[in-house]
Structures are given as C-alpha cells and as structure tokens.
Amino acid sequence: MKKTSILALSIFLLVFLVSAPAWAQKKKVKVAFALLWTIDDMGWTTAAYNGIKYLQEKMGDEVEVSYTEKVLAADAERVFRNYARKGYDIIFGTTFEHMDPMLMVAQDFPDQVFEHCSGYKTAANMGNYFARMYQAEYLAGYMAGLMGFKNVGTVATNPIPEPIRGINAFTLGLLKGLKEGGHKYNPEKVNTVVWLKAWRDPINETTLAETLISRGHDLIRQMADTPDSSLAACKKGVPAIGYGTDAAQYGAKCVLLSTIWNWGPYFVKVVKEVQAGTWKPEAYWAGFEENMLTLSPFHPSVPKEVQNKVLALLEKFKQGQDEVFVGPIYDQKGNLKVKPGEKLTDHDLLTMRWLVKGVQGTIPD
Amino acid sequence: MLILRPRNISLTKKISIFFFLVLSSFLIFALILFFLKKNPLLIYKTIFFTPFYDFYSFSEVIVKSTPLILTGFSVLIAIRIGLWNIGVEGQLVLGAIFSSIFSLYFTKYFPSSTHLFFALFFSLVGGALWSFFPIILKLKWKINEIISSLLLNYVAIILMEHLYFGPLRDPMGFGFPGTAIFPQSVWLPRLWHTRISIALFIVLALILLFYFFLKKTPTGYKIKVIGENPKAAQYAHFKQKKLLLAMFLLSGAMAGLAGGEEVLGIHRRLQQGLAIGYGYDGIIAAFLAQKNPLLLPLVSIFLSILKVGAEEVQSVFHLSASFTQVLEGFILLAFLMAKTFSEFKLTRVKTVKN
Numbered sequence: 211m212k213k214t215s216i217l218a219l220s221i222f223l224l225v226f227l228v229s230a231p232a233w234a235q236k237k238k239v240k241v242a243f244a245l246l247w248t249i250d251d252m253g254w255t256t257a258a259y260n261g262i263k264y265l266q267e268k269m270g271d272e273v274e275v276s277y278t279e280k281v282l283a284a285d286a287e288r289v290f291r292n293y294a295r296k297g298y299d300i301i302f303g304t305t306f307e308h309m310d311p312m313l314m315v316a317q318d319f320p321d322q323v324f325e326h327c328s329g330y331k332t333a334a335n336m337g338n339y340f341a342r343m344y345q346a347e348y349l350a351g352y353m354a355g356l357m358g359f360k361n362v363g364t365v366a367t368n369p370i371p372e373p374i375r376g377i378n379a380f381t382l383g384l385l386k387g388l389k390e391g392g393h394k395y396n397p398e399k400v401n402t403v404v405w406l407k408a409w410r411d412p413i414n415e416t417t418l419a420e421t422l423i424s425r426g427h428d429l430i431r432q433m434a435d436t437p438d439s440s441l442a443a444c445k446k447g448v449p450a451i452g453y454g455t456d457a458a459q460y461g462a463k464c465v466l467l468s469t470i471w472n473w474g475p476y477f478v479k480v481v482k483e484v485q486a487g488t489w490k491p492e493a494y495w496a497g498f499e500e501n502m503l504t505l506s507p508f509h510p511s512v513p514k515e516v517q518n519k520v521l522a523l524l525e526k527f528k529q530g531q532d533e534v535f536v537g538p539i540y541d542q543k544g545n546l547k548v549k550p551g552e553k554l555t556d557h558d559l560l561t562m563r564w565l566v567k568g569v570q571g572t573i574p575d
Numbered sequence: 576m577l578i579l580r581p582r583n584i585s586l587t588k589k590i591s592i593f594f595f596l597v598l599s600s601f602l603i604f605a606l607i608l609f610f611l612k613k614n615p616l617l618i619y620k621t622i623f624f625t626p627f628y629d630f631y632s633f634s635e636v637i638v639k640s641t642p643l644i645l646t647g648f649s650v651l652i653a654i655r656i657g658l659w660n661i662g663v664e665g666q667l668v669l670g671a672i673f674s675s676i677f678s679l680y681f682t683k684y685f686p687s688s689t690h691l692f693f694a695l696f697f698s699l700v701g702g703a704l705w706s707f708f709p710i711i712l713k714l715k716w717k718i719n720e721i722i723s724s725l726l727l728n729y730v731a732i733i734l735m736e737h738l739y740f741g742p743l744r745d746p747m748g749f750g751f752p753g754t755a756i757f758p759q760s761v762w763l764p765r766l767w768h769t770r771i772s773i774a775l776f777i778v779l780a781l782i783l784l785f786y787f788f789l790k791k792t793p794t795g796y797k798i799k800v801i802g803e804n805p806k807a808a809q810y811a812h813f814k815q816k817k818l819l820l821a822m823f824l825l826s827g828a829m830a831g832l833a834g835g836e837e838v839l840g841i842h843r844r845l846q847q848g849l850a851i852g853y854g855y856d857g858i859i860a861a862f863l864a865q866k867n868p869l870l871l872p873l874v875s876i877f878l879s880i881l882k883v884g885a886e887e888v889q890s891v892f893h894l895s896a897s898f899t900q901v902l903e904g905f906i907l908l909a910f911l912m913a914k915t916f917s918e919f920k921l922t923r924v925k926t927v928k929n
Contacts, residue, residue: 248896278889279896283848284841287770288635289886295631306751307848330749369740371750407736560749 239300239481241265242293243277244286246305252460253410253435255279257471258304258327260455264474265481273481287311294319300484302477303327312336323484327473328372330560332491339476342497343372344379344559345527346469346505348534349520350451351380351401353467353508354429355387356516359449360395363422364403364431365415365439369573371562373433377403378566379534380431385568390519402427403571406434415439423448429466437462449509456506467520468506475501495556498527535559540567576926579919589917593910600909604902613892621891622884632883634769640872640879641775641840642667645833646857647864647871648782649702653826654866655789656819657802662709662724663830664854665731666702670831671838672735673701675845678757678838679743690760695777695835702831703824705731710823714816720823732850739845753846763840774836781829782868789868798822830854859903863910878903 249259259277266275276298281289286308293301294315300323303312309329316324316336324336332338354362362384367373381401388395402425404418415434419442422430430443430450440462443450452458452468476494483489496502505524508517526533537548541564548554554562563573605615626636646663653660660666677697682690709724736752745755763772789795801808801815808815833853838845860878864870885899 242890276890277893278886282851283846284837284851285639285886287841288638288883291770292635292886293890307753307846310756310842310844329751368752370752374750407740563750 237485238272238274239269239485240274240296240298241276241300241302241477241481242298243275243302243304244281244289244293244308245277245279246281247410248279249277251410251435252437253454254305254471257455258473261471261473261477265477268474268478269481272485281305281308283307283311287314290315290324291318294322297322299323300325300480309338323480323489325480330493332493334491337480337489337491337494339494341471341473341502342495342532343469343471343503344375344534345497345532346503347376347379348383349505349524349527350431350467350469351383351385352387352523353383353512353516353520354431354451355384355389355393355400356391356519357466357512358388358391358393359384359429360388360393360400361427362401362429362431363419363425363427364401364433365418365422366403366405366433367409367435368407369405371560374565374573375559375562376433377401377569378562381566381568382534382539397568399570400568401431401570403565403569405571405574407574408434410435412436412438416442419443419450420446432457432462440465449511452506458506458509464509465506466509466512470504470506472502472504497532498524499530499532541565542567542569576924577921578924579915580922581918582920584917589913592917593913596909596913596916597906600902600905604905607901611894613894618888618892618894621888623880625884625887626880630767631769634767634771636876636879636883637775638770638772638841639883640875641772641778642833642837642853643856643860643875643878644778644782644872645829645836646853647860647875648778648785648857648868649826649829649833650857650861651864651866651868651871652785652822652829654861655802656798656822657805658710658713658819658823658826659721660706660709660724660823660826660830661721661858662706662727662827662854663833663857664850664852665724665728666705666827666830667834667837667854668728668731668735668850669701669705670698670828670834671701671845671849672731672738672834673697673704673831674761674835674838675743675754675757678761679754682758682760687760690758691763691839694757694761694839695832698831698835698839699828700831702834703828706823706827706830710820714820728854735845735849736847739847743845745844754844756844757839761839762843763836765840770841772836772840774832774840778832778836779872782871786868794818830857833857859907863907881906 243262245255245258247255249255262275262277278289290301290312303326306328309326309331312324312326313331313333313336316333320335326338328340329338364377366377384400406414415436415438419430419439423446430439430448432439432450432453435454437452437457437460440450440452440457444462444464449464449466450462452462452465454471456468456470457465535554537552538546538550539548541547608615608618626632649663650660674694674697678694685693705727708727709720712718712723713720739754740752743754745753763774765772789799797813798818801813801818837849860871860875863874881899881903888894889896
C-alpha cells in the first residue's frame, strides 16, 4: 500500500516537474505558409513575405515559422498535407488556387487552423481573408485627379471582379479629384484599361505600358504584381502609380505613390487568437480600418496640399468610413447602377463585372 | 586539338563512368551549398531520405511521378518510331479540356458507373486530336513535327485559359477563373488513405503492354526498324505512313491521359496551374530512360524524389525554390556527358601546321 502510494506520488511529482516549465511558457505556435512564387518576386509573394517577417518580429519566440515557395495548384495539396502532418497549428494558403486543396486537407485535420487568402470558401477550421484594395485604389485615383491627370492608362491584370473593382474605385477617385481640383476633363474617358490576362507577365507589362504611353496617356497605373509597367513608364519619362508593394523600392523612381498589401497585422491577429483559443473561421475582408493596407511615401513631386487631402481621406478610411461605392454611380453606357445615397453591398463588390463611367475599354471574356 | 573518337567499352565501365559523373555533379553542387553556408550533407540527406520516411511520404513521390511517367511515355512512344513529340504539354492540356467538358456537362446522360471511364476516354481523344495536326502536316507536306507540335502548345494553353475565364467559368465562383468542381463520380479513386490513384496502375499496365507489343509482335518489330533505320524500312516496303500516324496519335493520347489524370485525380476542376511543364519534363524523363519504357517509372520516381525532397529542403533550410532546378540541370548534364563518354573517347590530336 505504502509502496504504491509513494510510487504514485513520485510519478506525479516527476510529471509535474517535467511539464511545469511548459506551463510557465506560452505554447509555441507553429505557423506555415504556402507561397505562390519566390519571396523576392517584387510583388504578391514579397508582400506576403513582408507579412511573415512582421509576424516574426512581433511574436519572436512565440512562433515557429516555416514557408514553401512556388506552391502551384498541382502541388498545393501535398504541401498543406505535409505541414498538417507535421503538426503545424496554423497553415496559410496565400493565393486563390490554394482554396480547394486546402479545403480538402482541412477536413482531414480538424484540430488545426487553416487560413486562405482571396477565396470564398470556409469550413469549421478554415477561414479566409483579403484586403479591401479598392480603398487604396480610390486614394491613388484621388491623388492623380487632384494633380490633374485626366488621361490615365491602366495595365490591368485578369478580367475578374477583384481588378475590376480596383479599376472602378480608381476611376471614381480620379473623377472626384479632377472635380475638386477644378480640372477640365472628358467624363467618358479618364482612365483607359488594357488587359494582361495574367497576374504577372513582365514582357507584356512593358509592352502594354509603352503602347499606352505612345498613345499619349499621361499617367500609367500599374496593377500587376511586378513593377515592370511602372519601370517602363519611368524610362519614357511618364509618371506611374505602383501596386501591391512599393514600386519605388524596385527602381521605379517616377512612381508617385504605391498601394501596398499589409498582411502582417492579420497574421499576428490570427496567431494571437489561436494562442488564446478564441479563433473562429470567418470571411475576413478589411481595409485601412484594420491596417490591412498601407500607402508608400509620396513622390517629392506630389504637392503638399494634395498629400494632405489624400491623407485626410485616408484618415476617414482608418476610422471605418468607406464611401467609395456610394451612389450615384453610372456604368459605361450611362445607366444608373447605384442610386444616390445607396451603397453597394459586399456581395455586389465581390461579383462586380461592370465598369463605371469614365473607364475606356471593355471586360474581355 | 581535342576530338571525340568512337569506342567500345564494357558495361561495367559504362556504369562506372555514369556514377562517377553523376556523383561529381552532386559534389559540385555541394560546393555551391557550402559557399551558401548550408550543410550539403544534411541537405542531401533531407532530399533523399524524407521520401522514405514513411509510406505516406513515399506515396506523395508516386503521386508526383504519375503524370511524369505518362508524359515521358508519350515522348518515348514517338521517339521509338523516330518522331519528336514536343507538343506533349499542349496535348496534356487538350486531354484535360476534353475530360473537363465531359465531366461538367455530359455526365448526366450516362449512368454514374461509366462516368470515370468516359472522362478518361475523352482525355485520350483530346490528346490524340491535338497530336493529329502536327503528324498530318508532317505526312502530307513534310512540315517538321518538332516545330508544329511545339507551337500548338501555346495555342492549347490560350484555348484553355479562354475556356476557364469565359464559357466554362464556375457560375458560383465569384468571377474567379476556373470551372466548378467536377461531380464526385469522375474523381479518380484514391487508394490506401494516400493520394495515389488507380491511374498509376493504368499507366503501368499500358507501359508493360507497350513493352511486349514492341518486343513480341511483328508490328512492334516494324516500328523499331522504322525508328532506327528508316531507309531499311523503306527498302522492306513497310507501310510507314500508317504506322507513323498511329504511333503519333498514341503518343498524343498518352499525353492527353496525363491531363485527364491531373484534372480528375488532383485538381478535380480545370483551373490555373495545370500546364506547369510536365510535357517538357517528359522529354527529360524519356531521354534519361534511354527509350526503354520499363526504365521510365524508375526515372520518373527519381525526378519526383528531387522535386518533393526539395520542397522539404525549402521549408527546413529556407533555400530558394529554384535550387532543385539547378540540381536537376547538373544531373542532366552529367548524364549527357556520361552517355557521350561511354560511346566516345576524348583524344588529343596534333594539328599539323603548314
């Protein structure tokens, strides 16, 4: 009797001593990222990688981070499954094509958390997230309008709702800026759009930007992940606006402003929620108000008063006042799409397949 | 100056040349890793041991190698009769498109037990159709099949993009490119709780069949003669055109099957990220297998170990994703050299000055 109780006590003590340090410390959260391309791609994946670095800085020893580059659709399921089997607590899929493979893996590993960027499917342990880039587009357009650019050429990516929304927001901002700045303009044609039909295509980005410049457009709006259309504009002496990451950092010195994905704070938020056990799957779509986006520093040639006006509008976004798609808004044919005072719903925005008045160009099928 | 002279050496010598050169490519690469301040031994260990860590890990290598075996098989079939099919990538895409269209729109007209069969069958048809154009151009007007089949790759990819951006786009997909998910009845069944699908066994059976077809049948013999000595074939009055046509269509059909296997087994929809170069990797696999269909699965598995192992290296050692491609290039070069030196000898000849 006595022997067994001593034995039990000593086992208990042993277990306690071994596990006590683990209690004292917070559990280290293992986080994995599947990336679309290489971390130095100057665009989408660089933006994600900047977020990863931010996460490591903020959380330090509390996280253990791993990532895999060039995870294309054909390999995505293997990469996710591998991380899940290794016991990663949170797995991020950072591009659209990761959605379905992730969903499949998430169902087999119900105790781990999955987060997917830019899609629309969720599950009990899988959430998705995205940034309201159109807010930043609106600001960039507003700045261009205030400065009097009335014949912008946009090198757009894929003809799907996300870029279409961006083009519309940019054009609405541009029109607002032109009006406030008292500039004369043609209300039918302030922003001409050409399509890459790809997310990145450095050769065509350059060619299309050069074509737009030779047709006399006064500002190039880069929308691809890579800064090549801005670089082409700089070479020809035409200003440009960067997209996704700060194009000026990659040699496009003529860039007036870049709109930047800012994923870091969201990564930190998810890790903290998982640590605290409060994480719930949701379709998270936020903008400046949640710090999901930032703007680069202005180019010195942007007048101070323009900068101040843009920053004042930015402040409104930060406080959650998002009035980009408030009517009256007309489409290219002049039909009233949004009645005065009404606002487009998120569902309308996510399925947007029409262009606002002021955009020249069509949505190819 | 240095010239190459033909020579005959024993098999053991050939094999030792091969191992020496492949080993040296690993040594050179190790040097690069060393300068990057990474431990090459640890990295090689990770590449070559992780796939054998457990059955699941190895199953992933098999999964990765399945399309590669098929595209390699496709290239190899054409090579055996003396043709170069560089259009495997495009034929793969067409196979995937045909499979997808059937899976999305026509399954309702057939009983569900036949869906998978038809979906795979149409991938064969799609691939064969895309290989029909280059071979008919070759047979009718002697247009080089290397060029025409290569150029058709780009046409196929643009066609596919048009389809999933346009008419085939998932109506419920928020405008994202890509078709809807296929009905479950066309998904390739997966085995043993891994992602290995029955496609693997179909592929291996086809390869065995082809091997015995070449070896045991008169037609197989004719094919070998045409491939290795077209003049002799002409002299023997073989019906060359028919066989060239049939073999090239078969080659295309196998490429198409690779596409079908990818969409039905891995993606389960048609979307971006299908045409990622399996067609071109197939050329490498066929070349490394030295036209021998039985070696093809082994070579493909070796290449897949490199690819899958490299992913592990990436996530553990934070090496760039491009580094496997460098290693692959080294190994291929070493192999080329080994092949050359086992047939030729490098000799120094004195040049006589006048």
